[in-house]
Amino acid sequence: MRPDTHTLETPLRVIPRDLHDVSRKQISPNALRVLYRLRESGFGAYLVGGAVRDLLVGGNPKDFDVATDATPEQVKQLFRNCRLIGRRFRLAHVVFGREIIEVATFRANIDDGSGDRETDDGGRLVRDNVYGTIEDDAVRRDFTANALYYTVEDFSVRDYTGGFEDVRNRLMRLIGDPETRYREDPVRMLRAVRLAAKLGFEIESATAAPIPVLAPLLAEAAPARLFEECLKLFLSGHAVESFLGLEHHGLLPALLPETAAALKSNRSGALRRMLLEGLRGTDVRVANDEPVSPAFLFALLLWPAYCRALMALQAQGVHAPEAQRRAADRVTVHQLEMIALPRRFSLPMQEIWLLQSRFSQRQRKRVFRLLAHPRFRAAFDFLKLRLAASDEHAADVAFWHEAQQQPGDELAAQLDGHDASYVDADTGQSEAPRKRRRRRRGPPGVSPT
Template sequence: MDNVTPTPPADFRIIPRDQHSISRRQISQSALRVLYRLHEAGHAAYLVGGAVRDVLVGLAPKDFDVATDATPEQVKALFRNCRLIGRRFRLAHVVFGREIIEVATFRANVDDGSGDREVHDGGRLLRDNVYGTVEDDAIRRDFTANALYYAIADFSVRDYVGGFEDVENRVLRLIGDPDTRYREDPVRMLRAVRLAAKLGFTIEPGTAEPLPRLAGLLGEAAPARLFEECLKMFLSGHAVASFEALERHGLLAALFPETAAALKSNRSGALRTMVLAGLRSTDARVAADEPVSPAFLFATLLWPAYCRAMIKLQAEGVQPVDAQRRAADRVTLHQLSTVALPRRFSLPMQEIWLLQARFPQRQRKRVTRMLSHPRFRAAFDFLVLRQAASEGHSEDVAFWDEAQRDPDHAIALYPADEDGGESPAPRRRRRRRRTATAE
């Protein structure tokens, strides 16, 4: 099935240098080198996409992408530090140390019969390597805000789809028919939520309307790709806004089905409070340029599912320790069918959950073992998050906070017997002196 080329919602517009805020000082030197070399070789050369959008809204871009009429092979001929990548979407990567400038050839939104454009029966785009003009390239991009072109030739911004006005109005709008565009690539639904959260944009009603209706299409996306999209969504400093948008637009149940079910059945709202507290903490760490572990992130997002699974197992007569392990395995296994969580993250996530049951235990040997556990600090931070939803954890938090500074003092303050109950500190047994005998 061929896709119909979407009609641009606005006339072509050139915004001259004195009417926009983009300066070459805001563009990486590597990107400028690529732009100038392409231009000097007689090719059209534009900075495009997120970098243009971010500068216009006052953000500092992390990546700089270039669009050109040069084919990937022509780009490679101009740059010795270039490698060609991709099959579904062929690109040139120009490498400058740790920085990579991605260079894409203008794409057309038609099938020319060459086999370089392939669309699944459901509308999903499998291959897209039919080249075209800059106008063709603009109308096949996803959102109008991402279809702005900064021209190195005259430092103007070229707008083919009304994106400049949408950026000024803080509106996120899909180019073309939303149903068709989401079916081409269901992950665009998550991109809509993520970009709106990051930029503080409102999703245009026509772009937002199909989201709950087409949410099930996310099941067709590769689980590994959804994992990467989750990292972008929740580890970029806008986790709370992204989570709330997933709920609002009916996408949470498609991405985290068991978590969504647990939150719906939790009448007190404590589980949702705890999840939001964790995501708020994640945003604060990102803002402070502190590391955030994906294992801790997913431990937070899937905690409601784990709690619900554990309660069900215990109600079926499974002993608590077994219920904890089986619940952890069950939730992880079920989630893997949607989001491919690598073992290097899923195993620490489970350890964070399972260690929660050990915090009420305050015997000296257990405290010592717990403090030396490689996942202790993450588990303790998780306990602190749980306190945000339930004051019942305050005594445990106080004890383990003290134990990290002075274990002996903490144990003396909170002595406990082997059953976990309060008991006096054990008395030292006096050794009997043996009577010396004459030889």
Template structure:
């Protein structure tokens, strides 16, 4: 039976000539230009499309260059020896030039007449979409109007079928078609709306934004591995703070980080939120400076409110401090995995960053040396500095460990251990040593 994803009609085609837009071939990857020209020479339509066109229009340099064509994946592969076909949900051609990959997608149709390959979930989610069509079909099938713009290499014009050129000029993200239906097709579009608005400093069209809060629960249907990748895009692309604020504003934070959202809502002082936002601002600064940011540190930050709340609950039940810390870390990690598939190579260092926080008040020399030698010390110390943004209670610890990294003995002399520092590194009181029984000598 034929299926249709949405029925909003196309606006009249608008062709924006070269003298009315800022896109130049100088801003387009040489590899992408080679693919465009070769497809045209092979008798096919071919356009630069999507985010690259959008970014070039607003003065950004795209990281990726995608191409749309009427050639099937098999026809693309026949033209390029350096091509491989990928994907089941969306069949695509990747043309490889060293480290650069140019993604080439065949125009996809909006309506399945039964001859194509489309599969919908009962809830309306699109599982597979390989029904090919015309450029007009392809334009209306795309998610946002700003992503449905086509740059034509033959006359350097931008072709607009959905009003996207005007939306880019007005700096607004707007879905094509019925927003609720489009979100049900793919719930991750809600995250994409927030992420792209944050990246581009765009607003979200009121009609596009309105359904998000009551459809946020649909993110539970998305694959946790895919949500992990979306989180990296949200928070490690240089606009982490704006992305977080967008998630809050549109009711998506509880769907993505349920326990952290609950902890933030319960934290009346706002200290946890201040720390989190400060950490996200620092992350953006590191990305801007082209410095590395570890996903382990990022998730330690995002899930810290949940960890603090779980720790307080366990301690209120009378669980010993060291055991409560370990159990809280495991509990928060396990619960979050149900939503976002955080790999162990990140979740384990994340937990170490949390657990090391309990060592920082301890200033006995052996423990100081042991903490300094821990492989996660630097990340944990940076995390402690962030905690100071939420509470001045950590100022003395920050000063001590700042000095201890240069001269542990001087730091200990200047900041002697307190009486409570008799606990071991995990907060657990050391066991008393047993005295060996003296064996009687032969003379006795």
């Protein structure tokens, strides 16, 4: 086993074709076109990063990135279907229909003044376009497993940082001093957890050690970037392991502070059971190539925070419907300070929460109104998830499951008997014919489960 501290002076290791599992048959034909054209034009060109790493562990990469000594402008001259993007990192995108091959010029760590690099007062890179050699490029990448280069010249894999052995040992190891690298880009802490979850790797001890201490630096990352990272963490088929990794390494309070606080205060563990059950279901849907919704995901991730805020408002005597609306708004606004959740997801997320209190209703008009609600299906799926926390919702789940199966006239006839006495989900009051309304003993809002 290699030592926990990584040296940048690891000698180049060339792994010949007969000692690795990367094959051209597994590589995108469009990526091969880019590699061959760059080489034919006199440039160095390598398949790099996640694609090489994933192929070495038997995975199926979705993206194929290329590294080269050609500048972005030179790449653009070679490919008519190329566009240049990025300010922080200048990149060339070679477009083949729906597939984009990203081509990056080798970058260097040391700026001799000829390049374009800028850092802020905290040491974070805000622009990094200093070009260098392949050796320079290797040591400035984040993890050793991502610093492997495959060449079509002789079909070998070139390793400048010891990444080949780390992949074999299933280790995520940062290149360079971990604290310095995390301060350059705090999102690397999330990437370490995400990649370890995806690949079934362990985060090497020196790489893991600074994470709990530096986790608050995530507050300095761009909220839009954290939103995208959350989608990668939880909607890529390894949501459960990602969540457990965030918990284990102390990142959950930094990324989802109110959820972390709610889970900590929920002594029964019911909210955590529900959350993990929902993430398992998400992983199953991804595995089955079924659609997944960011709105439903964040409804799940922030549900503990919503329940905690709701109970606090109800304890203050706020009327149930008003407490529900205020709790939903409060949790959403607070989370937006960290993660830029677009309104097209935050509004349906809130609807899923607010509809939960209506599943106890049985009045015919209200039942049919809820069944016709555009968010009914998502809200009902969410209600079923709550059974993982408590069986108190079993009767509601059974009723609404049956209601969806029945013809409208049969359901209406069945519900006629319920109209004489029902609980109004909006007011939280029981109604009976020709009798004045009376209040329930306790607030009827959404229970923690």
